[in-house]
Amino acid sequence: MSLAAPLAGSFRDPSGHIFVTDGVVYRQVSYRYKANYDLLINSGFYESAVRSGLLIPHEEVSNALRDEDAYKIIRPRQIDTISYPYEWSFSQLKDAAILTLELQRVALEHGVWLKDASAYNVQFVGSKPIFIDTLSFEKLPDGQPWVAYRQFCRHFLAPLALMALVDIRLGRSLQLHIDGIPLDFAAGLLPWKTKLNPGLAMHLIMHAKADKMSGNAETKTVKKHFKLVELQALCDNLKSTIERLTWTPGGTEWGNYYSETNYSDTGMNAKRSIVKSMLEEIHPKKVWDIGANTGEFSRLASALGSQVVSWDIDPAAVEKHYLAAKQASDELTLPLLTDLANPSPGIGWGLQERDSIFDRGSVDVVMALALVHHLAIGNNVPLPKIFEVFYQLGKNLIIEFVPKVDSQVVRLLRSREDIFTQYTQEGFEHALSDKFEILRVEQVPDTSRTLYLARGRT
Amino acid sequence: MLTIAQNFTQHVAYIDGGTGSFLIQALIAGVVSAGFILKQRWATIRTMISGRKVGRS
Numbered sequence: 001m002s003l004a005a006p007l008a009g010s011f012r013d014p015s016g017h018i019f020v021t022d023g024v025v026y027r028q029v030s031y032r033y034k035a036n037y038d039l040l041i042n043s044g045f046y047e048s049a050v051r052s053g054l055l056i057p058h059e060e061v062s063n064a065l066r067d068e069d070a071y072k073i074i075r076p077r078q079i080d081t082i083s084y085p086y087e088w089s090f091s092q093l094k095d096a097a098i099l100t101l102e103l104q105r106v107a108l109e110h111g112v113w114l115k116d117a118s119a120y121n122v123q124f125v126g127s128k129p130i131f132i133d134t135l136s137f138e139k140l141p142d143g144q145p146w147v148a149y150r151q152f153c154r155h156f157l158a159p160l161a162l163m164a165l166v167d168i169r170l171g172r173s174l175q176l177h178i179d180g181i182p183l184d185f186a187a188g189l190l191p192w193k194t195k196l197n198p199g200l201a202m203h204l205i206m207h208a209k210a211d212k213m214s215g216n217a218e219t220k221t222v223k224k225h226f227k228l229v230e231l232q233a234l235c236d237n238l239k240s241t242i243e244r245l246t247w248t249p250g251g252t253e254w255g256n257y258y259s260e261t262n263y264s265d266t267g268m269n270a271k272r273s274i275v276k277s278m279l280e281e282i283h284p285k286k287v288w289d290i291g292a293n294t295g296e297f298s299r300l301a302s303a304l305g306s307q308v309v310s311w312d313i314d315p316a317a318v319e320k321h322y323l324a325a326k327q328a329s330d331e332l333t334l335p336l337l338t339d340l341a342n343p344s345p346g347i348g349w350g351l352q353e354r355d356s357i358f359d360r361g362s363v364d365v366v367m368a369l370a371l372v373h374h375l376a377i378g379n380n381v382p383l384p385k386i387f388e389v390f391y392q393l394g395k396n397l398i399i400e401f402v403p404k405v406d407s408q409v410v411r412l413l414r415s416r417e418d419i420f421t422q423y424t425q426e427g428f429e430h431a432l433s434d435k436f437e438i439l440r441v442e443q444v445p446d447t448s449r450t451l452y453l454a455r456g457r458t
Numbered sequence: 459m460l461t462i463a464q465n466f467t468q469h470v471a472y473i474d475g476g477t478g479s480f481l482i483q484a485l486i487a488g489v490v491s492a493g494f495i496l497k498q499r500w501a502t503i504r505t506m507i508s509g510r511k512v513g514r515s
Contacts, residue, residue, distance in 0.1 A: 014472060116472075147471040147473065147475040150476040202489070206482055206485075210481050213478060214481065226483075226484075227491075230488075230491050233493070234486060237486070
């Protein structure tokens with residue numbers, strides 16, 4: 001192990017930090033956190049939380065760095081792809097919220113509590129959420145209110161309420177507010193009927209007012225000793241408030257794509273078979289399926305044992321994909337709400353606190369099926385620029401060319417001038433060949449579409 | 459004038475819990491605790507009843 005600096009986003013909590021050495025993620029536990037770390041282990045909480053699948057397991061390793069501030073160095077189970085709350089569907093954020101509260105419930109039973117409740121502390125192993133910040137726990141202080149309550153409401157309750165009751169796309173506003181959505185902002189956007197929901201009225205509307213008023217308040221001591229049962233009741237009420245929030249996908253852009261597409265059964269089966277054989281040729285460890293919709297083709301990759309991140313811009317498609325993956329206990333596929341035309345940027349301090357999605361690659365195979373016409377015609381991105389980005393993202397590319405005679409392209413061009421003179425099969429192959437070596441070309445039977453397998457030039 | 463609970467903030471935390479948040483928790487905890495205790499007791503009774511039924515069968 002060689003000397004390694006903390007990760008750029010690991011600086012808020014003085015209890016320790018994350019660092020990466022030789023591609024492996026470690027967590028330094030500082031002496032400052034010694035008593036709490038020992039309690040975490042000796043109280044039985046760690047074992048209980050790990051056994052229940054709530055908390056990430058770790059092993060203690062030697063302090064080869066000779067870091068004088070390090071009480072312990074731990075190596076947690078490695079997470080394949082880090083994702084952020086603004087990239088999650090409604091149910092992903094809801095499941096992360098419930099996981100956090102369940103962990104707090106177990107923690108309180110063991111005389112510890114969560115000292116922070118950031119949504120960034122939850123990650124997904126495929127469709128399974130898991131809490132990754134081992135240093136987020138401390139000895140339950142006597143008689144205190146929950147210090148992370150406001151953070152929990154900002155990171156989870158406010159965005160979930162906005163997504164369920166105002167507009168699903170408001171989940172993306174978490175990207176603008178790195179420490180969660182301000183409660184007064186959420187309260188101002190929620191409809192009046194929110195006041196009839198006791199949980200939301202208390203935890204959001206009244207909470208926002210109390211927060212605002214306290215800024216102008218005169219400080220005075222009031223005696224209030226919080227009992228354990230009161231903390232348990234608070235968290236139980238938060239949990240049932242969140243469980244009652246629902247959002248049903250439907251009526252959005254690609255929600256019914258496969259049932260409404262112009263593919264015949266023959267064409268669709270042939271496409272599956274060709275994509276599968278192309279994947280088998282590469283045997284990728286990691287795949288990014290861009291424009292994955294509900295994951296029809298992502299499943300071909302995960303069935304071969306690949307770790308798949310499935311990007312889509314449609315909240316309904318990502319939600320349906322996640323729910324299906326969750327039902328199948330799929331730990332290989334991670335659906336994410338991401339737009340290739342406007343991908344998640346680096347945000348936070350120095351633009352490095354949360355990585356851009358490009359910085360979380362590159363992968364063995366990028367799949368771009370039924371996508372290129374949306375980029376080239378729908379978004380006016382020239383073909384060479386499209387392939388520059390695909391080249392940056394992955395070593396190999398499985399891509400589908402959709403010609404102008406295809407009904408989907410006809411639809412895109414129906415209400416606009418066709419300025420896309422380069423958008424021909426010849427122009428496509430020419431632009432592709434600049435960055436990639438074409439390995440296979442397969443016409444999809446019963447369609448006008450063509451599938452390509454290409455390898456990035458070195 | 460709002461009176462805030464200064465003694466809540468004595469606990470040393472690395473994030474700002476917010477004084478208003480501490481105050482509203484005191485209020486909410488008072489409202490929801492009785493219901494929570496009843497819910498827990500009801501769950502215990504149900505477990506005992508279902509345990510007896512399983513025992514009989």
